Amino acid sequence: xxxxxxxxxxxxxxxxxxxxxxxxxxxxxxxxxxxxxxxxxxxxxxxxxxxxxxxxxxxxxxxxxxxxxxxx
Amino acid sequence: xxxxxxxxxxxxxxxxxxxxxxxxxxxxxxxxxxxxxxxxxxxxxxxxxxxxxxxxxxxxxxxxxxxxxxxxxxxxxxxxxxxxxxxxxxxxxxxxxxxxxxxxxxxxxxxxxxxxxxxxxxxxxxxxxxxxxxxxxxxxxxxxxxxxxxxxxxxxxxxxxxxxxxxxxxxxxxxxxxxxxxxxxxxxxxxxxxxxxxxxxxxxxxxxxxxxxxxxxxxxxxxxxxxxxxxxxxxxxxxxxxxxxxxxxxxxxxxxxxxxxxxxxxxxxxx
Numbered sequence: 393x394x395x396x397x398x399x400x401x402x403x404x405x406x407x408x409x410x411x412x413x414x415x416x417x418x419x420x421x422x423x424x425x426x427x428x429x430x431x432x433x434x435x436x437x438x439x440x441x442x443x444x445x446x447x448x449x450x451x452x453x454x455x456x457x458x459x460x461x462x463x464x
Numbered sequence: 465x466x467x468x469x470x471x472x473x474x475x476x477x478x479x480x481x482x483x484x485x486x487x488x489x490x491x492x493x494x495x496x497x498x499x500x501x502x503x504x505x506x507x508x509x510x511x512x513x514x515x516x517x518x519x520x521x522x523x524x525x526x527x528x529x530x531x532x533x534x535x536x537x538x539x540x541x542x543x544x545x546x547x548x549x550x551x552x553x554x555x556x557x558x559x560x561x562x563x564x565x566x567x568x569x570x571x572x573x574x575x576x577x578x579x580x581x582x583x584x585x586x587x588x589x590x591x592x593x594x595x596x597x598x599x600x601x602x603x604x605x606x607x608x609x610x611x612x613x614x615x616x617x618x619x620x621x622x623x624x625x626x627x628x629x630x631x632x633x634x635x636x637x638x639x640x641x642x643x644x645x646x647x648x649x650x651x652x653x654x655x656x657x658x659x660x661x662x663x664x665x666x667x668x669x670x671x672x673x674x675x676x677x678x679x680x681x682x683x684x685x686x687x688x689x690x691x692x693x694x695x696x697x698x699x700x701x702x703x704x705x706x707x708x709x710x711x712x713x714x715x716x717x718x719x720x721x722x723x724x725x726x727x728x729x730x731x732x733x734x735x
Contacts, residue, residue, distance in 0.1 A: 406680075407679070410680070411680040412638075445640065449493075450466075450489070453468070
């Protein structure tokens with residue numbers, strides 16, 4: 393089962409995850425965190441191929457991708 | 465927060481002080497992945513100078529020395545000589561490493577001392593307000609060059625190879641998986657290893673040099689400019705002027721390492 397968890401405390405709304413996702417999983421949401429940054433949301437989670445690029449590129453380490461690549 | 469961040473970072477100092485979209489956060493992210501894969505958190509000694517880049521090791525929950533501006537490599541040399549079992553990793557910026565600490569960098573590379581230097585290169589002095597750094601491209605406008613920078617930039621990797629470093633690589637923050645792999649190789653390498661990590665700075669370099677403060681656009685610039693060293697070898701020098709040649713540029717496993725030599729010398733002197 394795939395899931396992407398974004399920690400709102402550590403996200404700074406830089407959108408690097410949205411831009412770097414080759415499967416176009418993310419979308420910017422209208423939800424703001426306590427500091428006023430717009431938080432991305434994994435809108436198309438079924439398209440995720442667990443490449444972990446978003447996890448690695450996130451400067452705040454706010455993204456956790458859960459799921460087993462072998463199940464794919 | 466990511467489980468690795470939970471495991472290796474000082475939670476009291478988080479979130480990081482980097483601006484939104486700063487590439488230094490990506491380098492920190494890649495670094496904790498590399499040390500998790502190598503399993504060396506207890507044998508690490510992280511040293512940094514002054515600047516945005518030098519804040520990267522401060523978030524890692526291990527032994528950290530935050531030293532004077534430009535003197536990170538000098539302090540790291542002492543640390544490595546005092547305790548040769550430590551994996552010494554230096555985090556430094558382009559101004560810190562090549563400008564203010566330029567001669568320490570050259571001489572540590574010449575000695576081939578076993579340490580890893582991660583130079584976070586964002587083309588500018590970011591923390592102090594956007595002044596010209598040794599890596600700032602010619603003709604780019606900054607706070608201290610309002611009519612364009614008259615100086616040509618230095619190629620840090622060529623300088624490292626010429627000075628005698630034995631592992632030299634260049635990657636950008638747009639290639640995080642390759643960066644993790646290079647960090648692991650560099651830490652394992654016995655000798656002076658140097659990684660020039662090109663990182664985006666939306667606040668200073670973005671606004672002044674690239675006239676764009678959107679981190680995604682800056683990363684796009686890095687992605688379009690990067691070229692692998694194998695491809696670059698086929699192109700003439702003229703076409704590589706604005707390109708970032710990435711990859712492992714140099715490796716030599718034969719050269720004498722300084723700490724081993726020093727300790728054998730000490731044994732000889734004891735008689």
